[in-house]
Amino acid sequence: MADSARYHREKFHRYILEAQKFDSGFVSLPNRYVDPYSGSRSYEKINLKGTGTILSYTIIHIASDQFAHTTPFPVAIIETDEGARLTVMVTDCDINDVKIGARVELVFRKIMEEGESGIINYGYKAILI
Amino acid sequence: MREVAIIGVGMTKFGELWEQSIRDMFAEAALKAMDDAGVKKIDSFYVGAMSSGLYTYQEHLSSLMADYMGQIGVPGLHVESACASGGSAVRAAFIEVASGMSDIVLAGGVEKMWDVEDGTIVLATASDQEYEAYNGVTFPGLYAMMARVYMEKYGLTREELAQVPIKNHKHSVNNPNAQYPFEISLNDVLKSSMVADPLRLMDCSPITDGAAALILCPLERAKEFTNKPVKIRGVGAATGPIALHDHRDLTRLDAVKLAGERAYRMAGLSPSDISFVEVHDCFSIAEIIVAEELGFFEYGTAGKAIAEGQGTYGGKVVINPSGGLKAKGHPVGATGAAQVIEAYYQLTGKAGARQVPNAKFGMTQNMGGSGGSCIVHILEAL
Missing domain, CATH: 3.40.47.10 (Thiolase/Chalcone synthase)
Structure with missing residues (x-):
């Protein structure tokens, strides 16, 4: 699900990986007004370096229509070295090499197209390093 | 807070119910529950549904269901909490009876899942749309x-x-x-x-059409309706x-x-x-x-x-x-x-x-x- 206005709003996270580090230590990639656990509203903005570790993964065999043409594909939950958690596709790899604990780097890639005449949606995927 | 009892229940068969619409299913379950409890009129109701809009292009379930279960005029509310919508409707009805606001309250839920081709995308709305579903999970x-x-x-x-x-x-x-x-x-x-x-x-639960409904009332009144209430x-x-x-x-x-x-x-x-x-x-x-x-x-x-x-x-x-x-x-x-x-x-x-x-x-x-x-x-x- 994507549309142009929503895509515009998310550009900071999808283009430059700008995250928030709250004074509690919680790091969030999505923009938030408040730390969901501590309630703190005090944070600094940080840019993620783009490296991290796979916490878990799956190989998607049955996808929604938007991604059905690319199955099977791996998706992983990764934690960046700064502590931000993301769910991303893992790309450019042998799916047998995707493992818990594997080191990854985030790379800028096309995610999907909004139909035949819509905009192309970009974002980050992970590659194994 | 008053104690609350269940005095009657009703549900459709679960499955591929090609001959029944979302309103048919909920009305069937609700009428069975009312008949089971022996009540003709309810004071209020809650209907749980995760995504009637995406599944059937039908929202405004309070009006629709009151209309089709023969309870026009009664207050109703559509409750949504993804796959926990039905349980949330029961909880909401419990609170309304326990508070003393109403006596006879119907709680139920419904989903019409077989009318759409790509149900995966509907279910994905229960995840984080921007940070999970966007990336293909x-x-x-x-x-x-x-x-x-x-x-x-x-x-x-x-x-x-x-x-x-x-x-x-x-x-x-x-x-x-x-x-x-x-x-x-x-x-x-x-x-x-x-x-x-x-x-x-x-390992995966299936795609299912179906509806379920219960009648709740204060425990002190339950024996008016049934010998076997459940608290x-x-x-x-x-x-x-x-x-x-x-x-x-x-x-x-x-x-x-x-x-x-x-x-x-x-x-x-x-x-x-x-x-x-x-x-x-x-x-x-x-x-x-x-x-x-x-x-x-x-x-x-x-x-x-x-x-x-x-x-x-x-x-x-x-x-x-x-x-x-x-x-x-x-x-x-x-x-x-x-x-x-x-x-x-x-x-x-x-x-x-x-x-x-x-x-x-x-x-x-x-x-x-x-x-x-x-x-x-x-x-x-x-």
């Missing part, structure tokens, strides 16, 4: 990532995981409302098509993170633990008092983690315990006597209400060949998303 994919960590951390085998759907299908054989009331073998599970590795088709002894609800990646431990469902603790506290009971529990086995791994969060088994042990028969008749606690979401079916908005109906059948001795003997207390656990919301009810036979 499906609901089975989220639970697959829980299963992956759980299996690695606790040594749960693929064969042990398969015992959850095998047990639930075995239970469903005796449930006339179940969508898939037949037994499956280990081979059926291990050879079924891969959906999201390590989860296969037989709602405890209610617990909680929320968790919308995105699975924000769960601090991917093998845990904190909202389930919180909701369970709140329900136990209200009821003044502990897990050893519970004879059976209807849990939200949307995927096989979910039943295992939920059984641990509700206190029936230690962390890391429920999978092996269920594989050894501790989750069926004669075991520690009968988990999903109805067949669960996997075999009874999972019309998402109806599921939470249907779980409470199963508890009602069990506690009134109406569960037929799947009756849990001598059950005094039963529990239901209904969950939204990847643990983003959870509703637990504890029911008591009177």
